[in-house]
């Protein structure tokens with residue numbers, strides 16, 4: 001019986017590579033589709049200016065992170081389809097996640113950031129930081145194909161005018177800025193800027209997928225795992241239940257859907273080992289439901305707890321007419337404002353606004369140190385799992401971000417935009433790209449992601465991280481998965 005992995009994002013891809021390389025036949029079950037075949041327009045993914053069904057997971061209307069412009073809603077009707085970006089709505093927050101073979105790597109901005117060591121030690125004190133920074137962060141960066149923008153090219157590239165404008169304003173207000181590595185191939189991007197190859201990052205492609213240039217997991221970890229000949233992937237299969245099987249192993253139940261989301265079959269298999277890699281929300285929802293329904297009754301009470309939004313908050317400033325941000329903007333951010341070493345820590349990426357026309361908008365996604373945490377709970381009446389998180393819990397993030405951007409505005413003589421996140425709404429405080437936690441390492445699991453009481457069940461994704469990493473999270477998720485898989489393969493297999 002093969003080992004089963006639920007989900008094909010960072011945790012799932014690392015598990016698949018390390019298990020198959022260790023000689024273990026591995027089967028990934030992934031609810032989204034395999035993004036390998038082009039649509040009628042010849043492209044696999046649609047761009048941000050012309051979203052269609054491929055953009056969103058089972059929605060009939062787009063749910064854009066920046067949902068307004070000049071106070072008017074910008075969302076539009078689309079076909080209901082198993083699209084690549086899920087905007088999952090909970091009462092206090094909208095959580096964006098990738099859906100498809102490759103998980104979040106299909107839709108994210110590719111920013112590959114190793115967390116500050118002191119903060120990593122603070123959030124995961126039980127993990128040997130020496131080992132992480134010596135072995136596993138470098139291994140993750142190599143496996144992910146991380147590269148850096150050429151600083152000289154950056155200074156002259158038309159597509160990074162917005163980033164230079166944002167950087168210079170931050171510096172004038174006294175803040176440090178830093179280049180941020182990325183998994184997008186910068187050689188390819190230079191060719192895009194020069195007009196020699198089809199454009200992707202420079203054609204408003206990012207959160208609905210990139211047709212070129214991006215080293216998403218299907219091109220890195222998952223491709224390497226497939227090359228072993230030991231990996232099987234079942235896309236458009238959603239796991240709905242996991243419980244001990246009669247005899248040994250675990251029975252895993254799933255539904256197969258078509259691209260309209262309709263069920264075409266229900267299936268169940270028995271696996272000796274199951275790795276939960278459905279992401280912070282997906283893994284937490286499954287485990288909380290299994291505990292509440294008495295299918296995995298001995299799971300620790302810590303399952304479902306310790307969820308956070310990585311302190312995400314978005315904000316934008318109005319630029320000066322004489323200092324344009326550029327009609328052509330790369331979808332991949334490469335500069336961050338680093339004010340972490342302050343009493344209100346902020347690490348803010350200078351984000352593109354790739355509308356294709358000049359808008360003088362400086363947009364930021366701030367990562368802050370928000371101590372508030374939410375939790376998942378099973379609702380007996382609906383039979384679903386909800387997330388207890390109130391928008392007001394994001395206030396510390398807004399306050400921290402305000403210290404930075406008030407200072408920038410003061411220095412520049414500029415103001416916030418209040419037309420992008422709603423009418424008269426300055427802060428994008430009710431959405432996150434970085435769900436973390438819900439099955440925290442060393443609390444809901446042992447020190448390596450094993451679920452106590454259930455030998456052969458493991459958690460391997462962002463749900464292990466207690467709500468915050470202080471930077472964009474996928475390098476941390478990948479490195480931690482590498483560490484845990486090393487241990488699990490050595491001692492359990």
Ligand code: FAE
Nearest residue numbers: 007009010011031103104108109111239279282462473474
């Ligand atoms: P994830 O990548 O979400 O993978 C989970 C997989 O499991 C998905 O493919 C799901 O479809 C699948 N799944 C869920 N439930 C089930 C089920 N029941 N049955 C079968 N399959 C299931 O999890 N992070 C960065 O570090 N840098 C960035 O620049 C960045 N930008 C982002 C931009 C956007 C728009 C978004 C949405 C995220 C961004 N992130 C970024 C966050 C990053 O993508 C995220 O932390 C990781 O993808 C999480 O990795 P996991 O392995 O935890």
